Amino acid sequence: VSQQTFNVKNILKKMESEEYKLLSEIGKIADNLELDVYIVGGFVRDLILGVENFDFDIVVEGNGIKFARELAEELEGEVIEEHQEFGTACVATRLGLKLDVASCRVEYYQSPGALPEVEASDLKQDLFRRDFTLNALAIKLNSERFGKLIDFFGGKEDLEAGLIRILHNFSFIDDPTRIFRALRFVNRYDFELGQITRELMEHAIDQKVVEGVSLGRLSNELELILKEETAAEILSDLEEFDLLKFFHPQLSWTAKQSKLASEIPWAERWVEELEIEEELAVWQLYLLLLVNPLSVAEAKSLLTELKISNDIIAKVEFIKESDKEKLELLREFNVQPSEVYNSLKSLSLEELVYLVIVSENTEVKDWIEFYLLELRRIELQVTGKDIIELGYEPGPCFEKALQAVKTKKLNGELETYEAERNYLEKYLICLKEEDN
Ligand code: ATP
Structure with a gap:
């Protein structure tokens, strides 16, 4: 697919002015360092869909960690995380926004001579290793091209058509967690799986690729699913695609569970x-x-x-x-x-x-x-001090007596401090008589 040229500057301008300013500042900082910089992934997807998203994933064609440090300094924020092995870092801005900064990861996908120009090829390869076309969009932030939408794989068209499509035939085999991600996005946006994507997904499920996923990653996917507003629908899809068995052979999502979840x-x-x-x-x-x-x-x-x-x-x-x-x-x-x-x-x-x-x-x-609004907030006005004043020595009877007053109060039979104290006194006398 050849790259389409669109500009989303006007949509960006509709964002809160602080965030808009931040993105253009990031572009200017990259201009000064002569680096190309982009915002990618979920932010771009949601911007086009008109959904709020504050996940700022920044990709720079250069050293990501060095760029993150530069951003922190220029934006008067700080680098809060660095991962040398991945060349990624996280910057917290002065206003409390977080920027995830990464370098284009070209080294994993080298295919010499296949790509016409270096600048685009680096980013293209970075985007190609992503999950779905709608998540493989980027927006350029450098001043000269600020707002240019970079769409190598037809992501914008898929967004408009409401389709979740993978980028290549081995996508689900390479990373089976994409099966769960696909069902999350399908339900979250009320989209559909592209036909080939659906077939490849079913094939991957039949091949039991999910068995190769670590429990840690499965757990992460499950939590992300349960945290979606459409969790019930996603669970129904997991049942339909026979995916729950990879968590536990007895796990299911029946019509009854689904009905209760609808509450x-x-x-x-x-x-x-x-x-x-x-x-x-x-x-x-x-x-x-x-x-x-x-x-x-x-x-x-x-x-x-x-x-x-x-x-x-x-x-x-x-x-x-x-x-x-x-x-x-x-x-x-x-x-x-x-x-x-x-x-x-x-x-x-x-x-x-x-x-x-x-x-x-x-x-x-x-x-x-x-219970939530009244009962659990009911506190006694009498305390152990009252029992001492009534002439008793601290002991096990204290707890028992206060408990008895509380029961009476919970049942609405003691309204004032005096009423509590009178009942306490009577109760202690009874206790004493019982002991004797
Ligand atoms: P959400 O709105 O649920 O946070 P997101 O797309 O922003 O969705 P993240 O998990 O934060 O999700 O991922 C950020 C980006 O990283 C994605 O948009 C996608 O481009 C890429 N990505 C995440 N997980 C994968 C994966 N398993 N395979 C390929 N690319 C992925």
């Missing part, structure tokens, strides 16, 4: 409206639903292998072992607020929201809302 966006809005302090880790809800078909032991061993944190593994254990019991309690006709509080107090927000989703029951939702 997650609603639950997310519900939590937002509660205006509580914690942030809901939505991706963990998808994970909890995904591992549902596994036994506790299977789920635990899978998540341990995938190096999913212990904190999340504990949530899976809860879901598999105690959710039914908690749901039964919340559905009981005469349940007391103190019982609800004691049953829910050790649960994370994700576990609570999970209960709401699987219960499909408004009573459960109302109880959990009441």
Whole structure:
């Protein structure tokens, strides 16, 4: 495909002025060093789609690390990471933006004589090793050509047609994680796989190329999938393409899981409206639903292998072992607020929201809302000091008595400090009589 010439300067101008200024400054710094510089990848894709993206991947035809240091100095920022072996670095700007800087990686793809000019060939080879045409676009940043869209592989046309296409026939074999990336982009943008891309993908899956992917990379892909807004649709695609078995032979995404997952966006809005302090880790809800078909032991061993944190593994254990019991309690006709509080107090927000989703029951939702907004915030006004004032020596009865007052207060029976103190006094007397 011959390279098309488009200029996206006008689209760039619509960005926040700070970011626009930053990109043109990067171009000027490269001008002074007589280097060609480009912004590439996801930023360019999303710019054309009109989607906000602050991933600034800068590619320079020269030494990436040296250029990163130069950028840091000129932009009064700092180099926060350097990878000598890859020739890449990360610069944090004064305004808190991050720039990933790399050199064109021409050395891996040398094909002497095939490319007409050195400047374009370096970049072209860098872009050719990327995953899909829509991610192989670049924009030149040097002043003279600022905003020039570099499109060797028809990426712009594919973006406009809504197609995900690989750049060469061995792409999925070279790097099977591209299978997961393709399904992520298909769902995120509501695009389609190009016909040949689809066939090559199915072929690669049949060849079991995914078996060769390290668990670390698989885990990374899974997390990226679960963090997408369209996670449920992507999981359905993983099921359809028979990809879940590469994580675990028993893993599946059934119509039932899919139906429960369709409640997650609603639950997310519900939590937002509660205006509580914690942030809901939505991706963990998808994970909890995904591992549902596994036994506790299977789920635990899978998540341990995938190096999913212990904190999340504990949530899976809860879901598999105690959710039914908690749901039964919340559905009981005469349940007391103190019982609800004691049953829910050790649960994370994700576990609570999970209960709401699987219960499909408004009573459960109302109880959990009441717990989050009221019950868990209830504090006693009386303390151990009051017990000492009432003439008792510190001991095990303190905890027991305060617990009893709290139960009464949770049940709405003690409104004032005096009421708490009176009840405390009565309770301590009873305790003493029992002891005698
Ligand atoms: P996202 O919006 O999900 O962050 P992205 O395209 O910006 O998408 P990154 O993972 O940050 O994704 O990758 C940046 C760029 O690096 C991509 O646009 C693509 O050009 C290239 N890339 C990433 N992963 C691969 C891969 N497995 N094979 C080839 N190129 C890749």
